[in-house]
Amino acid sequence: MPNLNVSLARATVTSPFKRAGRPGATLPADRAMLPAAPITAGPLASYRRICGFTEPGTLPLTYPHVLGFPLAMRLMTARRFPLPVVGLVHTWIEITRHRVLHPTDMPELTVYAQELTPHRRGTEVTMTTEARLAGELVWESRSGYLSRHARSKPPAERPSGPPGSAHGTPAAELTAVAEWRLPGDLGRRYGAASGDRNPIHLYPLTARLFGFPRAIAHGMWTVARCLAESPRPDEVHWVRADFKAPVLLPATVTYAADATGFQLRGTGRVHLTGRTGSAAARDGRS
Numbered sequence: 001m002p003n004l005n006v007s008l009a010r011a012t013v014t015s016p017f018k019r020a021g022r023p024g025a026t027l028p029a030d031r032a033m034l035p036a037a038p039i040t041a042g043p044l045a046s047y048r049r050i051c052g053f054t055e056p057g058t059l060p061l062t063y064p065h066v067l068g069f070p071l072a073m074r075l076m077t078a079r080r081f082p083l084p085v086v087g088l089v090h091t092w093i094e095i096t097r098h099r100v101l102h103p104t105d106m107p108e109l110t111v112y113a114q115e116l117t118p119h120r121r122g123t124e125v126t127m128t129t130e131a132r133l134a135g136e137l138v139w140e141s142r143s144g145y146l147s148r149h150a151r152s153k154p155p156a157e158r159p160s161g162p163p164g165s166a167h168g169t170p171a172a173e174l175t176a177v178a179e180w181r182l183p184g185d186l187g188r189r190y191g192a193a194s195g196d197r198n199p200i201h202l203y204p205l206t207a208r209l210f211g212f213p214r215a216i217a218h219g220m221w222t223v224a225r226c227l228a229e230s231p232r233p234d235e236v237h238w239v240r241a242d243f244k245a246p247v248l249l250p251a252t253v254t255y256a257a258d259a260t261g262f263q264l265r266g267t268g269r270v271h272l273t274g275r276t277g278s279a280a281a282r283d284g285r286s
Helices: 004-017 041-051 063-076 186-194 204-208 219-229
Strands: 031-034 089-097 108-119 122-133 136-148 176-182 238-243 251-257 261-266 269-277
Touching (some): 041 063, 041 186, 219 238
Antiparallel strands (some): 089 136, 238 269, 261 269
């Protein structure tokens, strides 16, 4: 497994030499792969605790993304990758689970950059992660990462959404379910469990270096925590989440949800919106 700290260091070195929005920029066709290997019990247990998952017999829907993230970082910090990694903003993620995964499974992981898309605030890259068991695709995710830069003519926004759902995420305010008090060290604790020790999540000082007044919560923690709070997380087979605003730590946030969607709200702002569905909804069955 690639070392995330090495990738972060490489990003610091290579990012100043890359210019987002360069005409004719293309994505390398490289694919990063991790052969089938046992899932390490200790990190998985730590991840469950920090995110609130309580079903020990199944793998959390978001966990293969954690396993594949070092591969994605290796690709995005490579010299041929056209966007500077420093400053990239995770804007959305879609996850589809084609079958339930268990902690004893040994998935093969493949990660690749799928496409570059014009965005009204810059250029967005879609990174795809796939998990297979004996060659069968059992889990996949697509993530959008935005590199912000000026555009002469903002493009039209493309609607998007998970398989079998209406486009987009819920706009109406959902019913509040729980209030969470998030400690100032949440980023360091989740970073230790997930391996993602991006400086913007660790300390106020390191976050200020990148333009944030305080450390911010990991976006993938907010998605995982919301999924863990659902009545039956093991029955969620797809999710689309859109990151609207960072959660500055410490913070008090409100988790709101209905049968098909969720939100994470702060004072006067929505941090996260999402939609979920079961296997039947994913496959278009009633």
